[in-house]
Amino acid sequence: MNPVLHLVLLLAIPSFISATFSIVATDKETRQVGGAGATCLDDEDVHKALYFSIPNKGVLHRQGDICCDDSIPLAGLEAMGMNASVDDVLNTMLTMDNETFTFDEFDDDYYYLPPGAEDYETEQRNLRQYAIADFDSHIGYTGSSLYTIYHDIFGFPGSTEQTHSGGEATSSRYVYHAAGNIVKEGTVQSLQNGFLTEEDNDVYGFGLCDMAGKLMNAMYHLLKDGNGDSRCLLQYGTTAASGFLHIDNADGTEYIHINAIDDGTKEPLEKLKRKFMRWRRKNPCKVCEPNEDKNARFFIGMKTKANGESKPKMKRCGFISKANKDRLCSMTEGYGSMKPAREVCTGKCNSC
Numbered sequence: 001m002n003p004v005l006h007l008v009l010l011l012a013i014p015s016f017i018s019a020t021f022s023i024v025a026t027d028k029e030t031r032q033v034g035g036a037g038a039t040c041l042d043d044e045d046v047h048k049a050l051y052f053s054i055p056n057k058g059v060l061h062r063q064g065d066i067c068c069d070d071s072i073p074l075a076g077l078e079a080m081g082m083n084a085s086v087d088d089v090l091n092t093m094l095t096m097d098n099e100t101f102t103f104d105e106f107d108d109d110y111y112y113l114p115p116g117a118e119d120y121e122t123e124q125r126n127l128r129q130y131a132i133a134d135f136d137s138h139i140g141y142t143g144s145s146l147y148t149i150y151h152d153i154f155g156f157p158g159s160t161e162q163t164h165s166g167g168e169a170t171s172s173r174y175v176y177h178a179a180g181n182i183v184k185e186g187t188v189q190s191l192q193n194g195f196l197t198e199e200d201n202d203v204y205g206f207g208l209c210d211m212a213g214k215l216m217n218a219m220y221h222l223l224k225d226g227n228g229d230s231r232c233l234l235q236y237g238t239t240a241a242s243g244f245l246h247i248d249n250a251d252g253t254e255y256i257h258i259n260a261i262d263d264g265t266k267e268p269l270e271k272l273k274r275k276f277m278r279w280r281r282k283n284p285c286k287v288c289e290p291n292e293d294k295n296a297r298f299f300i301g302m303k304t305k306a307n308g309e310s311k312p313k314m315k316r317c318g319f320i321s322k323a324n325k326d327r328l329c330s331m332t333e334g335y336g337s338m339k340p341a342r343e344v345c346t347g348k349c350n351s352c
């Protein structure tokens with residue numbers, strides 16, 4: 001397609017419908033909640049537009065059609081604060097979002113509306129996208145009309161994806177959900193692959209010891225895969241115009257907040273990386289020397305004897321190997337004065 005026509009189509013699409021990629025996550029160990037994301041909207045604080053959280057409970061991102069107030073995601077947060085499941089949080093928002101969307105109120109002098117657009121209508125919820133996570137589960141939602149608006153009505157060139165997916169990482173320590181709309185195919189998978197990367201494969205040097213490093217790795221992995229917001233990729237060859245990374249501590253204080261706000265002509269994820277690395281130098285990952293007594297013993301669980309009696313089962317630090325490290329070092333329960341591996345074998349578990 002003609003590059004000039006590409007540009008015309010990109011500028012014609014109403015800016016309130018925000019093509020975006022993002023990821024939310026929680027950390028069961030620290031009880032932190034957070035997220036990262038980016039969009040091609042010029043000079044936008046993406047964090048303010050996308051991010052909603054209740055510290056020590058959960059987090060959600062709203063994207064797609066983010067117009068025009070926050071009442072719907074705030075209703076979702078209220079449900080989250082009352083310990084609703086992620087399914088119920090999502091259903092609360094979708095049930096409340098019952099207005100009909102049309103182009104009737106759009107000014108033809110300001111927005112280019114292609115032929116037939118004035119006859120289009122859909123439920124407002126069909127233009128939304130959500131990613132939600134708490135410490136137990138995760139869920140996402142992608143409205144069925146996002147593709148229609150971009151491709152069928154405005155004739156957006158090329159193929160894109162509108163999808164979401166999530167799971168758990170690092171022996172279930174983290175729960176996450178990634179989402180993207182009007183992004184290059186493979187973008188959401190890139191986010192997931194980056195987040196799932198473990199510490200021993202930290203090729204970018206972000207420090208994958210905490211959720212901050214894993215969120216930064218998710219965003220930068222997407223850049224290195226050549227993915228991102230389709231509008232900026234087509235117009236500027238960048239992943240987006242603006243991006244952010246934010247994490248809340250369990251007590252509501254800010255663990256990290258970095259923003260990269262620009263117009264799309266420069267790569268925002270490189271700027272985000274530079275800001276992150278400055279933060280990381282002040283907040284390094286803990287590195288433990290494997291200097292504990294290999295014969296030190298840790299509690300591994302209860303053992304039932306033949307006569308039905310139970311007694312504590314202990315193992316030595318030397319028992320911890322690469323094969324069983326994640327399982328043993330993730331245990332948090334002790335028994336009386338007997339402590340779990342993460343408190344005894346700090347070098348092996350890197351938990352000093």
